[in-house]
Amino acid sequence: MKQPLRPKSERAKPFERREMTFAEKLFYPAIWEGLKVTTKHLVENIFGRKHTVTLEYPEVQRPYPERFRGQHRLMQRDDGSPRCVACMCCSTACPSNCITIVAGERPEETIEKFPMRFEIDLLKCIYCGMCVEACPCDAIRMDSGVHPKPTYNRQAAIIDKEGLLAAGAKTIATQGGTFGSRVAGHLKKHI
């Protein structure tokens, strides 16, 4: 689509080029100025590290921000099985398509759907946390505070269900929520 022309006042102004003066053309004064700056930094950094910004990593570590989430984990039910019911909400919400879930059926249980495979490709993951937002079961969380580790091959960066569950823990959240009974009083006047 063709953009409408902006008013003149808003348009970018062409840069006025001017001829360089003789002194500028010589370059030596400019070079001298440059050398002064670099030499100043050199000297001041050698004697006292005045401007040095480098963090020397293993010895000096930047503190993690308060809201750092870290790697995912899968929460467990009381019997240690995953709370996840393979609803695919997380993999649907995931903007980088890095969650692979294959659903299975457990005929003997009340919640008959469960994830046979649940894998997160941490190389694709952008740690946005959408999956956590989407999960209706408090099954996936990003609160481990564990920084993803570098791996020697791509395969090792994919964490599977067992790995995710091992990092998880039992949660006391009620499946389906207790919202109704808690807010009933408040809603009475609304209805």
Add this chain to the structure above:
Amino acid sequence: MSTVTCTIDGVSVTVEKGTTILEAARTVGIEVPHFCYHPALSIAANCRMCLVHVEKARNPLPACHATVADGMVVDTASEKTKHLQEAVLEFILVNHPVDCPVCDQAGECRLQDYYRDYSARPSRLDVPKVGKPKAKPLGPNVILDAERCILCTRCVRFTEEISKDFQLQTIGRGNHTEIDTFPGTEFDSAYSLNTVDICPVGALTSRDFRFKKRVWLLSRHETVCAGCARGCASFVDHADNTVYRYVPRYNPYVNDHWMCDAGRLRFHELQDHRLRSVMNRDAKGDAEPSVGETLERIAEALRLTENGRLGILLSPSLSNEDIYALRRFGKEAMGARFYVGGRAPGDADEILVMADKNANRLGLETLVSKAALKSLDALAKDLGSGAIDVLLIAGEHELSDAVIEAIDKAAHVVALTNLDAPWLRAVDRVLPTPQTFEYDGTYVSATGRVQRFERGVQPGPSVKPAWELVCKLAKLYGYADLDFASVRSIFKEISLGEAAFRGMNWKALRPFGAQLAGVAETMSPTIHARAGKH
């Protein structure tokens, strides 16, 4: 017939006398929420979702049941009506488990949609819900979650009115009412999966599709079921280049809202036993021979064949465009003899299923005249007498051992086919062709309906439709006249040149197709059954 005029949400509507408020509102694009109403079933008016306020009426009326009268003023959207809808939804949800995360219906669930559109309030319930059986298999194809059932009885009415086998019923009373089969029987109707479609919630789910894929991840394309000569209009739902399910598509001239279970599940066979690679009997090494080089060999053999010594065995399962391209090449370039094979006939019923299991017999007999098509016996005889040197088999066939033996004797046998079959052992070269859901084309149903199907999933790189292979073959053979770039151009030529197809337009084949000239237009048999009801 006399008409009545009423006002719905301020819009004046004139409809035939006897029309319900819900249907009248639909004619002006106003949607009244509903669960138990289904256009092809009788009116039960038991869910109350469609309640609307009518001026001067004492009580709210169910829009699906109440007929419009002259001067009626209906309100479907005011605060007052909204309150009704909210209340009804709240009642329905009282015992609903709301286990959407594990429910296969989520994403295409009416209850979910209506809850979001008409209520969206948190539950006020703090007593335990009534428990009912979950994941209870009703029959070979359908599984019931009784807790999710909202007792709209659509499924019951379907078995009473459409499949007419009365297999489902409601049992129990009040809160404890459930859908079930009669004791000791199972829900094994040949049309049972239709109840899964019409069930507005996730109470009835397909055992085949269950948990395979979330519905919002599926892509949908229009197709035609190639299971029998009825040619039920349907959708193919696929994701990741894999077909996950077939769902019927409304076409009043063919299948109404329904299709049979066998047709729905046939894609498994087509997907699992399909041919993917080119086969060449004289190929050396392990590498797959390419389509181009195989066609080159076939063209070479054809160039050495005298006029009239090529036999073409056509299947009535090929698309019109495939048949047309084959006919033109065979007739014009080679003076070929045509034979007809195809899938063997099977069972039929009074509803949709037909005995002829080929999707396009009428198309074949229209494009290649019935007289020119010789039988399989004639083929065996011609092969035996050495009347044909090269045999080209196109499409899906079920052949008897005698015919296979006869084919084995022919000097050069080429097959353009989609499925693995026993007769392939008698063939020298095989070029794989796509399944119905993998390419574009048209079929003519046994009732003369010309319907279009479109490509859903991508077949493999060596899989090419028969018409394309024939066009390439013609070029290699040296017959330059047959040079189609697309299915559309073939169909255009058919619609210009073939009397029965005259005047048809590729685009206008949507949504319901066109009627073949010379065959009387009929409606779906299920519609006949329903005529005069209510």
Add this chain to the structure above:
Amino acid sequence: MTAQVVEALVHAAIKFAILVPGFVLALAALMSWIERRQSAMIQDRVGPNRASIGGVRAWGLFHIIADTLKFALKENIVPRGSNPLLFRLAPFMAMAPALIVFAVMPVGPTNRWVVSNLDVGILFIFAIGSLSVYGATIAGWSSNNNFSLLGALRVSAQMISYEVSLALNLVGVFMVFGSINLQTIIEGQGALLGGVLPKWGIVVQPVAFFLFLAASIAETKRTPFDAPEGEPELVSGYFTEYSGLALATWFLTEFAAVIMVAMMATAVFFGGWQIPWLPPTPALVATWWFQIACVMAFFAKTLFFVWVQMQLRWTLLRMRYDQIMTMGWKYILPISLANVLVTGLFLLLTR
């Protein structure tokens, strides 16, 4: 006669061995560390400081050893389609001239302190030094790589262009001191102008000094004249395809050239081994401590110029190739010519 020749050769060989591997190559190795630490400091970083022996880091000095080991252990890749013989030979064709030129550099007051005190000293440096362009060009051509070839073309054009100005800049100095023997020129700079100012090259020929510095950096192909390597557009220029010790050879060559430029600037413009305000009377020159002091002065000045070049490299931006050429032919060359002319006129009038 033969005994004398043999003795002279042996002496020369010993001196050369002390000067070149002992000073030049050692300094070149050190420069690989200085360069990175210095650039780091200039850019407010820390730079390499991790290599350690038994926990002793020594400001990262061990990186020199680590790098050498690393270079030595890497595969020497000869690309497919290259000319293997020339490809392998090229680094040495560049390296040899860069080292040979040190033979005529007088680092101290007597002939003892120069490998070979040639009368044509500076001409020898130019003659041999210009041979190293072959090494670079052949390296680029034999690599069978377009980037290398482009780099090689740039090298050859740039080095040939700047050689002219480089030599012309020194002509003024030759005229003032009346010689092209380096030792004579250095001795000539011992005098004091008007009794206060040392008669150094920079004092008598200031314009020539600055032009010489520019032209000589162009000769060493370092920033801002490093278009032949031009990483953004040419990967690494003519030595793109080199790896392992062959690549290290290219770095050594470059550093040797940097040292050579520093020594030339010292010898021609900064009084060589002269200690300012301490004229080398014959009596003084005869004492060993004075000689050592002079040598130290020479090396100190050399180190200063090495530092200047490094500092320049991390201060300036790379020039565009056309700018380099314009600068060489349109500015430096005419100004040097004018400088020669003015010097000549001055000398003529003051004689």
